[in-house]
Amino acid sequence: MLNVPLATFNTxxxxxxxxxxxxxxxxxxxxxxxxxxxxxxxxxxxxxxFLVVKYFEYxxxxxxxxxxxxxxxxxxxxTLTGLHMLHxxxxxxxxxxxxxPGSKQWKTNPEWFINRVEHSxxxxxxxxxxxxxxxxxxxxx
Amino acid sequence: xxxxxxAADIDRHVRVYITVFVALMALTLITVAISYLHLxxxxxxxxxxxxxxxxxSLVACYFMHxxxxxxxxxxxxxxxxxxxVALLVLPVATVHDGYWIH
Numbered sequence: 395m396l397n398v399p400l401a402t403f404n405t406x407x408x409x410x411x412x413x414x415x416x417x418x419x420x421x422x423x424x425x426x427x428x429x430x431x432x433x434x435x436x437x438x439x440x441x442x443x444f445l446v447v448k449y450f451e452y453x454x455x456x457x458x459x460x461x462x463x464x465x466x467x468x469x470x471x472x473t474l475t476g477l478h479m480l481h482x483x484x485x486x487x488x489x490x491x492x493x494x495p496g497s498k499q500w501k502t503n504p505e506w507f508i509n510r511v512e513h514s515x516x517x518x519x520x521x522x523x524x525x526x527x528x529x530x531x532x533x534x535x
Numbered sequence: 536x537x538x539x540x541x542a543a544d545i546d547r548h549v550r551v552y553i554t555v556f557v558a559l560m561a562l563t564l565i566t567v568a569i570s571y572l573h574l575x576x577x578x579x580x581x582x583x584x585x586x587x588x589x590x591x592s593l594v595a596c597y598f599m600h601x602x603x604x605x606x607x608x609x610x611x612x613x614x615x616x617x618x619x620v621a622l623l624v625l626p627v628a629t630v631h632d633g634y635w636i637h
Contacts, residue, residue: 402567406560413556416598420552423545519598526590530583534570 395460396471397451401533404447405525408482411440412522415489415515422508427500430511434493437518441486448479471532478524485518555597562590 418433455461455468462472492511499507566586574582596602601612 398567398570402563405563409556409559409563412594412598413552416552417549420545420549423540424542516599519594522598523591523594526594527584527587530566530570530587534566534583535576535580 395468396533397454398533400447400451401529404444405529407440407444407447408522408525411437411444412519414440415518419508419511419515422500422504422511427497431493431497434489434511438486438489438493441482441489444482445479445486448475474528474532478521478528481521481524485514485521488514489518551597555593558593559590562586 414433414436418430418437421427421429421433460468462469492507492514496510497507499510566583569582569586570579573579601608
């Protein structure tokens, strides 16, 4: 019913995005703003890839007549993955702000900016952490 | 925690991040490979959650810098863990002899 290879791919995508997020922070700590922009851009892009893959998964479910109302498992599956996707989207929005208009603060108060990026990273890693548990629970068992 | 990091510290951090990344990838492939063995359900649940816990701990300890946090942070985390377990136990505790207690 669920596509394990596709979800494995998505797990790799999300773990990679966590690494690029922490590298974005490390770049700021090394005073390399250009590198920060590349890693932050990559983090947002990987979040986007995750959502696109999930869109295809959802489309396939709906085409096969699988809805939250079909059975208990699918109700839980759609609730858990749906809420998780909303959090991925939220994290992408915050990261996009720090890549775009929010990055002005790097010039005026770099220490605060680094802390903001670190906290946005904490949220992003937590979203990754939740997926690390959702993936085996929903797809592998 | 921004000002007390030197450039050498960050270089060491980055090397740790790469190692953790490789470990997370390996554990992902291992957990998928194990799922194809079709172990008996209790065994499969135990192994899958064990691998997920190791992966989650790696993310929390290194990417979220939990390994080098202050005592207060650990105390708050412990409190969260207690409430999490309580929430899980609550519905189980309302079942008696296989029936829901109303």
